[in-house]
Amino acid sequence: DAALDELRALRVALQAVPPAALRARLDDRHLAALFGLLSGSDREHVSACVPILERLLQALEPRDVIRNLREELQEGLCHREDSVRILSIAQVGRIVEDSEAVTEILSSPELLQQIISCIGGEKIAVAKEAIKSLSRIAQTQHGLEALFGGSLLSDLRNVMAMSDVVRYRVYELIVEISSVSAESLNYCANSGLISELIGELTGEDVLVRATCIEMVTSLAHTPHGRQYLAQQGVIDKISNIILGAESDPFSDFYLPGFVKFFGNLAVVDSPQQICERYPVFMEKVFEMAESQDPTMIGVAVDTLGILGSNVEGKQVLQKTRSRFQSLLSKVGQQAKHAPSELRLRCLDAISSLLYLPSEQQTEDLLRMTESWFTSLSSQPLELFRSISTQPFPDLHCGALRVFTAIANQPWAQKLMLDSPGFVEYVVDRSVEPDKASKDAKYELVKALVNSKTIAEIFGNQYYLRLRAYLQEGPYYVKAVSTTAVEGAE
Template sequence: MLRGRAKMAEAVWELLERAARRAPPLEELRALRLAVQAVPPAALRARLSADHLTALFDLLGGNDREQVAACVSILERLLQALDPVFVIQNLREELQKGLFHPDDSVKILSIAQAIKSLSRIAQTQDGLEALFVSSLLSDLKNVMATSDVVRYRVYELIVEISSVSAESLNYCANSGLISELLGELTGDDVLVRATCIEMVTSLAHTPHGRQYLAQQGVIDKISNIIVGAESDPFSGFYLPGFVKFFGNLAVVDSPQQICERYPVFIEKVFEMAESHDPTMIGVAVDTLGILGSNVEGKQVLQKTRSRFQSLLSKIGHQAKNAPTELRLRCLDAISSLLYLPPEQQTEDLLRMTESWFTALSSQPLELFRSISTQPFPDLHCGALRVFTAIANQPWAQKLMFDSPGFVEYIVDRSVEPDKASKDAKYELVKALVNSKTIAEIFGNQYYLRLRAYLHEGPYYVKAVATTAVEGAE
């Protein structure tokens, strides 16, 4: 196999050398396209020069569509092997020319490479200055009108650069491109809104990004659009993204402040969770999981009292009866809502998680145990993650210990059919063993069995001794 690869690599260099000296016939380009796919990127990087690539870019100027397609395919592979900064330093002119090529595949190749290179260059002050004073950015602005795909790729680049530092955000804001993105976010095209909100959510992951969005009044505008969604028959297209935006904002900022300042957010999440639309329920469940992933978020949900309790009952029902994908999302959200780090386990919070667990079903432990014994690995692991989330809480340990056969189920390795399930069970055992109250609640015998399980690792198989019986066949 190694010899075959070495042969392929030699064939690549031979064909590239020939292409650098003269325009190759189509058969040679086809052979080169096949050869570069078979050679690992590291081997390509070793001997690749700017001349080889320039020659291929020159061939893009021809009228033969098959030739252009072959060259795009070869260049995609070769450029992947190179450092983006090398590409922009040595092939800037070729990429700029490519941005205005009549063939969309060439445009998209050039944009993808320009974007990869620019996001790397923008990591440094010198790179930022070079980028924003060069004509490359204005060229990118000019090609944005080509298609939605191209426009979104440029927005993605701007968001990526803006996320590096407050200074890089300033450069991007001054270029006018962020204003264009925000304009589309609050514009009338519902499908464009849905795409733009994802990029704006990425921008909100950094403190300077959040500050900028707040200063520009964007967060208020998003809140107002959620309010107006009631009367918009097309709100289903963008509402999930807008609600997720607030969910993410609450976690990186302060759940309490966000929910107090934008009450429409939490109201809309509850409405969506209570609806009969599986898409909306899924988004609401994801958002509740995000919001309740830290203690402050849990306390915000607890303040809604009986409304959240009845919502938990619906989520428990969905975890048992919904289509598989929604069941998984419910299980993940339940794990997130019920988990309490050991250092935050006050009596009040433990009472709260216990009451939430009880609200999920008339027999919640049995509900998740029945899901964990199903032959679907994803659901099986999802249920194990719920047990892992509550495993360090004394009330849950008592429930587990008092449930007939439950501790035996935990230490039984034979019920885990695949690697993912074995890993998930091991995490549950680890969470139990590392708890301070486990020895007291489970008793010494089971505690030692759990410790032995932890020590043996997730994939331990007990050796079975075979004894020869005299006279046996």
């Protein structure tokens, strides 16, 4: 096929021409001929045209694409071939990022309709790009009015009716738009789509609940989102569902997501207020952590790590006294004996719980982190050291992160100094096999060197060795001189 050979040759030739030169030589006839081939029935011609058009369109300014090729883009968005739809939606993605070009899209309802219909496409890449583009369009007042003020809202509803999967994609879009500002949230709320999402969250279908709680958690990441959820009584509803989970045999499906919701809420809001107002949350986290179910333990450990990532959260946990201390002992055992993935989550939670920025190091808080550390195991420093010498890079780095978390606390520095061979281990570069390990070790050395108490506690000799390590950088290799001996084999 001569035409196919020409297309292939053209593709190769175009790769050698810089975009600026392409732009100067390109005219509408070239593009019209190529788009004409896209509407033909020959699949080989179509697939040969796509990379050529991709190269040519990238050379054009986004505003020129939307002004001169609007109809072609529209046809491309509903093309039978995935590659053409991906090409077209990628161009839409470029257009919406350009403040001048995006206004052209707003005056083109047919094109917007096509973008909305792409959310229902089988190809997830096309749907994702459509969600991203619509989310970007909604960042302006005119965009919000276009999406929610006219017939496009019913197009959104029509596409939602296609399937459960597509409905969740639309909810994902709505949550993304709502997160931008209080005004965006108002538009979304007035459309009725957020209350539908919340209705599904509190409905009877346990699998739907599990999916919807992730989106509601995203909504709670912004202050205006949290305020809306509180005003609508959603947070109370989620708390009540956790309370009622005891009698629900299927609660394992959605409980992890509901507990994570409160964990995230506590961190961005106030751990103390959330835990006092919703005591069921803390109770459920402890229950899950004390259970025998690895899935529940994992979620509980993650949540404790999130909750204890700031001082207020640490103090909330400290108030539970002996219950939390005995829970730490279990977390220490899991870090040693559980399957790898759960061990890693335990190590990350321990790092988060024990870390205390130097400006927040009061005597009380230092006593608290020290008592937590000693609750983890009878010999906690040796426990993490043994994990750090195992041949699993993830666990090795996880253990190094625990040492880094406590490296700026005087009690931990004394423990390290008193542990035979520990400081030698820290400055030994030969034990770090890969880049991630070298980076993790370097962070530990940096945390030690930057501590105000290190020189006094470690003494000058060790302090200078650590400082030299820091100055040499994470990937330093000592030069080894070799002497050639005449006649040696």
